[in-house]
Amino acid sequence: MEFLLYFGDVFTPFNFMLLLIGTIGGLILGATPGLSPTMAVALLIPFTFKLEPAQGLILLGAAYTSTVAGGAVSAILLKIPGAPANIATTLDGHTMAQKGEGARALQLSFLASAVGGVFGVLLLIFLTPVLAQWALAFGPSHLFWLAILGVTVIGSLDGSSVVKGLLSGCIGLWLATIGFDDIMGAQRFIFHPSVSGGINVIPALIGLFAIPQVITMFAKGRARLDAEVLSVERHPISKAFGEVFSRTRALSIGTITGSVIGLIPGVGGQIAGLVAYDQSKKMSPERAKFGTGHPEGVIAAESANNAMVGPSLVPLLTLSIPGSPTAAVLLGGLLIHGIFPGSDLFDNHPQVAWTFINSMLVGQILMCIFGLYVAGLAARVAQVPNAVMAAVVLSLAVFGSYSVQNSMGDVYIMAALGTGMYFLERFGFSAAPLVLGLILGPIAEANFIQGSMIANATSSVGQYFFTGLLNLTLIAIVVASIVYSVWMELRHRRYVTKEDAVAKEEALS
Amino acid sequence: MKKLIAAAAVALTAMTGTAFADGHDAYPERPVMMMVSYGAGGATDFQARIVTMTAGNEDALGMPIAIINKPGAGGRVGWNWFASQADADGYTLGAYNVPHFIAQSIEGGVSYSTESFEPIANWGADPAVFVVGADSEFNSMEDVVNYAKANPGKLTFSGAGLFVGHHIAALQLEKAAGVKLAYIPNNKGGAGAMKAVIAGEVLGGVNNLSDAFRAREAGNVKILGVFDLERNDFMPDVPTLKEQGFEIDNASVNFRGVMVPKGTPQPIIDKLAATVPEMFKNGRVAGKMKAGGSPMHIMTRDEVIAMWKAREETLKELLAGL
Amino acid sequence: MTDLPRSQHIIASGLVAVVGVWVAYVSYTQEPAAAFLFPRIISTVFVVLALWTFGKALMGKSKVGAGLSRGAMINILPGLVVALIYIFWAAKALGFYTATTATFFILLSLYDPAPHSEMRSWIKRALITAGFLAVMYGLFAQLLNVFTPREIFF
Numbered sequence: 001m002e003f004l005l006y007f008g009d010v011f012t013p014f015n016f017m018l019l020l021i022g023t024i025g026g027l028i029l030g031a032t033p034g035l036s037p038t039m040a041v042a043l044l045i046p047f048t049f050k051l052e053p054a055q056g057l058i059l060l061g062a063a064y065t066s067t068v069a070g071g072a073v074s075a076i077l078l079k080i081p082g083a084p085a086n087i088a089t090t091l092d093g094h095t096m097a098q099k100g101e102g103a104r105a106l107q108l109s110f111l112a113s114a115v116g117g118v119f120g121v122l123l124l125i126f127l128t129p130v131l132a133q134w135a136l137a138f139g140p141s142h143l144f145w146l147a148i149l150g151v152t153v154i155g156s157l158d159g160s161s162v163v164k165g166l167l168s169g170c171i172g173l174w175l176a177t178i179g180f181d182d183i184m185g186a187q188r189f190i191f192h193p194s195v196s197g198g199i200n201v202i203p204a205l206i207g208l209f210a211i212p213q214v215i216t217m218f219a220k221g222r223a224r225l226d227a228e229v230l231s232v233e234r235h236p237i238s239k240a241f242g243e244v245f246s247r248t249r250a251l252s253i254g255t256i257t258g259s260v261i262g263l264i265p266g267v268g269g270q271i272a273g274l275v276a277y278d279q280s281k282k283m284s285p286e287r288a289k290f291g292t293g294h295p296e297g298v299i300a301a302e303s304a305n306n307a308m309v310g311p312s313l314v315p316l317l318t319l320s321i322p323g324s325p326t327a328a329v330l331l332g333g334l335l336i337h338g339i340f341p342g343s344d345l346f347d348n349h350p351q352v353a354w355t356f357i358n359s360m361l362v363g364q365i366l367m368c369i370f371g372l373y374v375a376g377l378a379a380r381v382a383q384v385p386n387a388v389m390a391a392v393v394l395s396l397a398v399f400g401s402y403s404v405q406n407s408m409g410d411v412y413i414m415a416a417l418g419t420g421m422y423f424l425e426r427f428g429f430s431a432a433p434l435v436l437g438l439i440l441g442p443i444a445e446a447n448f449i450q451g452s453m454i455a456n457a458t459s460s461v462g463q464y465f466f467t468g469l470l471n472l473t474l475i476a477i478v479v480a481s482i483v484y485s486v487w488m489e490l491r492h493r494r495y496v497t498k499e500d501a502v503a504k505e506e507a508l509s
Numbered sequence: 510m511k512k513l514i515a516a517a518a519v520a521l522t523a524m525t526g527t528a529f530a531d532g533h534d535a536y537p538e539r540p541v542m543m544m545v546s547y548g549a550g551g552a553t554d555f556q557a558r559i560v561t562m563t564a565g566n567e568d569a570l571g572m573p574i575a576i577i578n579k580p581g582a583g584g585r586v587g588w589n590w591f592a593s594q595a596d597a598d599g600y601t602l603g604a605y606n607v608p609h610f611i612a613q614s615i616e617g618g619v620s621y622s623t624e625s626f627e628p629i630a631n632w633g634a635d636p637a638v639f640v641v642g643a644d645s646e647f648n649s650m651e652d653v654v655n656y657a658k659a660n661p662g663k664l665t666f667s668g669a670g671l672f673v674g675h676h677i678a679a680l681q682l683e684k685a686a687g688v689k690l691a692y693i694p695n696n697k698g699g700a701g702a703m704k705a706v707i708a709g710e711v712l713g714g715v716n717n718l719s720d721a722f723r724a725r726e727a728g729n730v731k732i733l734g735v736f737d738l739e740r741n742d743f744m745p746d747v748p749t750l751k752e753q754g755f756e757i758d759n760a761s762v763n764f765r766g767v768m769v770p771k772g773t774p775q776p777i778i779d780k781l782a783a784t785v786p787e788m789f790k791n792g793r794v795a796g797k798m799k800a801g802g803s804p805m806h807i808m809t810r811d812e813v814i815a816m817w818k819a820r821e822e823t824l825k826e827l828l829a830g831l
Numbered sequence: 832m833t834d835l836p837r838s839q840h841i842i843a844s845g846l847v848a849v850v851g852v853w854v855a856y857v858s859y860t861q862e863p864a865a866a867f868l869f870p871r872i873i874s875t876v877f878v879v880l881a882l883w884t885f886g887k888a889l890m891g892k893s894k895v896g897a898g899l900s901r902g903a904m905i906n907i908l909p910g911l912v913v914a915l916i917y918i919f920w921a922a923k924a925l926g927f928y929t930a931t932t933a934t935f936f937i938l939l940s941l942y943d944p945a946p947h948s949e950m951r952s953w954i955k956r957a958l959i960t961a962g963f964l965a966v967m968y969g970l971f972a973q974l975l976n977v978f979t980p981r982e983i984f985f
Contacts, residue, residue: 180582186866218910328550338800342727387942428896457691
């Protein structure tokens with residue numbers, strides 16, 4: 001209960017002002033394509049030089065929580081996920097926005113984020129020692145199996161064709177191997193100087209999602225679309241409250257999956273949203289509605305990716321190991337003030353530690369209030385005429401992918417992948433499995449190689465990867481996930497004719 | 510002979526450069542960018558941000574320096590970009606890590622070498638240390654080597670990658686102790702390698718002194734030895750490997766500093782070489798670096814040129830056996 | 832017309848299969864073998880799946896994906912050409928802001944349904960372009976300090 005003692009510090013006028021700046025700034029940065037939470041926090045570090053340590057961390061903590069939630073705004077309205085965490089949000093969120101339900105989707109996403117986020121921070125407050133052990137339990141073999149688990153999600157992520165889903169995943173896995181191999185340093189598949197540094201996930205993400213959007217808008221041509229002008233539904237906040245809490249299955253699956261997986265260093269943050277989406281889809285009786293603008297998809301994905309925020313800081317705060325890139329940047333923010341995370345932080349600077357954690361707790365609520373307030377206004381983006389929207393998204397994609405590393409090569413990669421993706425999408429391939437492959441490939445490969453090096457030195461590869469409770473549990477989940485997907489596919493096939501599939505496709509595009 | 514000519518050429522261009530120092534008086538006229546070939550939050554990135562934070566002061570460059578991260582493959586991605594694609598106009602600086610980039614250029618497969626870059630100044634020297642988990646049975650390097658002698662090839666220990674400082678230290682240890690070890694490179698850099706040690710995935714690890722110092726403060730690791738010529742001020746209680754009877758010098762010490770691509774106008778190099786070391790000496794910089802547990806070691810351009818050359822020779826010898 | 836999607840499916844899955852075969856060829860022939868272990872596993876699965884898909888397309892059994900109608904292609908072409916010129920040439924050669932202004936205005940003129948004969952619609956397009964560029968400049972150049980290539984003007 002120690003955290004309650006320091007609650008007052010968050011509400012001193014100056015600190016509260018920082019909290020507000022962090023939250024609102026974070027939402028704006030998070031909604032900007034190309035600015036991942038990691039970059040947003042890194043951009044704010046220089047501002048903390050002149051602040052007290054606790055104040056600096058209030059700013060960073062608030063910005064971290066709200067950039068993660070802000071990513072949902074561009075995912076829903078523009079179909080550009082702000083960060084890998086928001087990929088799952090685009091699947092149903094953007095379809096809702098296209099149907100004029102943007103306000104509802106945004107409100108649900110902010111509420112789900114807040115619920116997941118508060119739960120995650122509470123875990124951080126009460127269960128830190130337990131969680132720290134859990135975070136350390138994952139060695140190379142376990143991370144390898146976890147990545148494979150992620151790959152099995154690919155098949156069921158996109159309902160229309162399992163084979164093409166897997167094939168898209170393979171393309172993603174291959175794209176991830178381009179460039180220098182991370183451990184040996186050998187060059188692979190460098191067919192053009194732009195890809196010599198490998199394919200960076202953020203520009204690829206922007207290209208794969210935004211460019212097909214732009215081309216789809218071109219495809220509609222210059223015709224007057226008066227008949228189709230979207231009326232954006234107003235959606236009362238009270239109804240959104242009711243809806244979030246009545247869909248408890250999606251909310252609880254999202255929150256729990258997010259906080260459990262989000263904790264695992266290096267892997268969690270990127271796939272928590274997708275795994276949660278996949279799980280709630282598999283457990284839902286309304287399975288077929290996912291992907292066509294089902295609110296549960298948004299709730300599961302967004303509660304998961306904010307639930308991850310608190311637990312992802314556990315390895316940093318207790319063991320001084322940054323578990324994610326964002327945690328690494330926050331570590332810098334602490335070190336600059338001469339504070340070492342770990343026992344030093346909680347014993348000698350409890351005021352800093354607890355004020356930081358409290359600011360994330362209050363930040364979640366503020367982010368939610370502010371988000372709900374602007375949701376109705378932001379949803380009007382869907383009413384922007386096609387031509388303007390196409391030009392806006394194209395320019396944002398170029399600026400966003402350039403600003404990741406100040407590199408023109410990234411812009412070329414973005415455009416090439418995006419244009420290719422548009423044509424592939426017309427033939428039943430989809431972007432989400434491809435991106436998942438791109439993210440999971442390096443994790444699976446590096447951990448497999450590290451694991452087999454350790455295995456060769458100590459025991460044998462078979463023993464290292466296939467024994468131990470955690471390995472076996474993960475393998476069991478992988479097998480269950482595959483069996484379930486195959487079974488559903490076979491059962492599903494009887495009802496789906498070619499016409500149905502085409503009709504669904506048309507409805508989505 | 511080739512080197513002599515190169516050195517003479519460098520000296521000559523330096524002289525002519527100062528003679529015709531026109532057209533660059535106003536440099537820098539806009540913010541300068543500095544490429545760091547490791548991810549945001551890593552030790553190099555963190556230190557680069559601190560040492561450049563006073564660049565905007567009038568007595569320094571008068572313009573801020575913005576850090577751009579280009580991580581990947583142990584730094585190869587960033588340095589390759591810096592050698593082949595960066596503009597040599599003085600507005601693109603880069604951070605170097607020695608021995609990393611020199612070892613990688615000797616190993617091959619990259620488009621840079623010491624000839625591709627012009628050093629400006631050095632800001633830090635971070636020795637490698639040997640760490641084991643806090644509950645490990647090893648209490649000295651002797652214990653570690655004895656275990657390795659009894660179980661050849663079975664002593665697993667982590668480090669930040671292949672052909673980086675940690676790997677050099679590992680090779681030196683194998684050679685000096687005459688044992689075979691299992692070096693496990695990590696794809697997540699020093700932080701990932703440290704996690705492997707704390708979680709008990711490996712029996713020990715080579716890591717940065719600055720990161721190990723922090724991990725020890727948190728009570729997670731024991732530090733058994735420093736791969737340097739002298740003990741370090743941050744941990745005077747930890748003996749060097751030499752003191753423990755292993756013939757190991759400072760070839761693995763991670764020197765960090767600023768460089769520009771070859772072809773940058775000489776007047777700009779001269780201006781940077783004169784101002785940047787002074788910028789590093791700023792009291793605020795020193796304070797923040799000390800607070801973060803990062804050892805400083807400021808060297809001028811001439812000292813760095815000599816250091817690069819010496820390091821290249823030692824590394825060629827050490828890596829020849831691979 | 833009914834066969835248009837079918838032949839398109841064959842072309843698309845054929846291209847994917849060609850890429851797959853190339854990837855597999857490179858993975859199995861390049862050295863060092865240790866670094867290509869993972870690409871070999873991936874490319875094997877890749878090739879099998881790609882050939883399967885190609886086979887299905889040949890037999891006309893590709894279920895999903897509506898292909899591209901002639902009308903859609905005609906609509907896409909001008910926009911795509913402008914977008915690709917913008918990205919692969921103009922952005923670097925003219926500077927980001929100049930190129931973006933031009934592209935933005937051209938795309939509006941191409942796809943905005945307002946009549947070209949009226950002065951009002953041209954003014955509206957120019958105003959929208961100017962407003963958007965001001966926001967982009969404020970966000971990226973002023974707030975985020977991104978130094979984008981600038982060749983002429985700004």
